[in-house]
Amino acid sequence: MELAINNSTKTVSVSDAIFAREFNEDLVHQVVVAYRNAGRAGTKAQKTRAEVNGTTKKSKKQKGGGARHGALTAPIFVGGGRAFAAKPRSFAQKVNRKMYRAAIAAILSELNRQGRITIVEAFDVDAPKTSGLIEKLKGFELGQRPLIVTEDASENLFLSSRNLPYVQVRDVQGLDPVALVGADSVLMTADAVKKIEEWLA
Template sequence: MELAINNSDKTLSVSDAIFGRDFSEDLVHQVVVAYRNAGRSGTKAQKTRSEVRGTTKKSKKQKGGGARHGALTAPIFVGGGVTFAAKPRSFAQKVNRKMYRAAMASILSELNRQGRISVVDSLEIEAPKTKGLITMLKDLGTGRRPLLVTEDATENLYLSARNLPYVEVRDVQGLDPVTLVGADSVVFTSDAVKKIEEWLA
């Protein structure tokens, strides 16, 4: 498979297994959910009636006072415990390496099929100026939420994109399925594409 390089007559030869495979919605969904869950802290905690501070002595006589109640730490009272109290837990889901790489290749293939991938020789910026990056993105015709992927993102590129709220800059090591799925378009450098092929091969 050949990918056209923007503003050039050259093309880049890429693997069909990475940029031309069938889309697996179930696999991509599983990997995206697992990736997002891995970022959850899982530290929410509430107290049961046995953990709430306060006496467990019966609050009033059994008879003659209306409703019959025991301790004021019961869940029906303000300040009492929680019936099914949340406890700290891990939301992590196991996704093996083969599944993760297959999902990444599936996402890349679908982006390529939809014409949302662009390849350029370089994304170098001479100075950390937001205006320069905006001009570059207009020339490339990216959407509102572009993702710029380089082999090793330079500091100038990061600083130029910092003030643009919907522009993401990643190097190949920092690429993840959630960022790929959420991007309107993805701009790769030629070196980044080669490195991704080595990673997902």
Template sequence: MELAVIGSGKALQVNDSVFAREFNEDLVHQVVVAFRNAGRAGTKAQLSRSDMSGTTKKFKKQKGGGARHGDYRAPIFVGGGRAFAARPRSFAQKVNRKMYRAAVAAILSELNRQGRLKVVDAFEIEQPKTRELVAKLKSLEVSRPLIVTESGTEALYLAARNLPFVQVRDVQGLDPVALVGATEVVMTAEAVKKVEEWLA
């Protein structure tokens, strides 16, 4: 298939398996959840009765006082330990490389079908000025784009830093969460070729 390159009148020949793939919602959901979970710290921790500080002295006699208790660190007492205390853990989920690549290709294909994938010859700005980037985005008629370049320049990163909902990524930093969250995706022709090499 072909992708139109905005502003040049040319068309870019691309692989159907990357930009015309059938959308698999279950696969995309699984990969996005796994990617987000991999970023979770998993450092939540609570104190069980064995972790509590305090005396273990028996505070009343064994018989004649109702329920029998050993110490005040039991979970039923205010200030006592937690019955099923949370422990630090990893939230990571295993996702095969083939599944990950298939999900990214499915997202790109769906963006292309919906007309939200825009390909340009190059995307560079001379100075790290936000107004220059805003003017460039306005000419492309995009509002909340993910800009994907083959290797983003510092000027482009700095210009986009103050714009909410505008992200700049190189091909190596492309991930499914960024693609799903973007209203439009603007890719350079070189980035398209690199993504195609990666996913084909």
């Protein structure tokens, strides 16, 4: 299929398997959840009764004081350990490479069907200034949360976007499903489109 380049008579030829794929909601959901879980720290830690700092001396006599009990480090006492203490763990979920690439292609296809992908010949700023990027984005209708994808995001472009909380800049290598799903629209360079095709082929 052919995708039009903005403000140009040229078009870019793309594969139907990547930009006209059927949307698989279950697959996309699974990949997005797995991607977000992989970023979780998983560092929550609590102490068991064996680890809490406290005396292990018997708290009172065995007999004559009501219910019998031993150390005050038991979970039923204030300051005692947790019965089922949380320990550091990994939240990572296994996602096959084929599934990941298929999910990216499904998201791109859906964005294309909804007219939320804009392709340009090139996109960059001359200096690392936020005002310069804002001025350049005024020529496009990208919504509140645009995603800019270039073949190799320049330092000027990246630095210019840092003060704009809802504008994201990615190169093709840094493209991820969460950024694509969260964007109102995607601005791509023609070179980035070709590189994405090579990656997902």
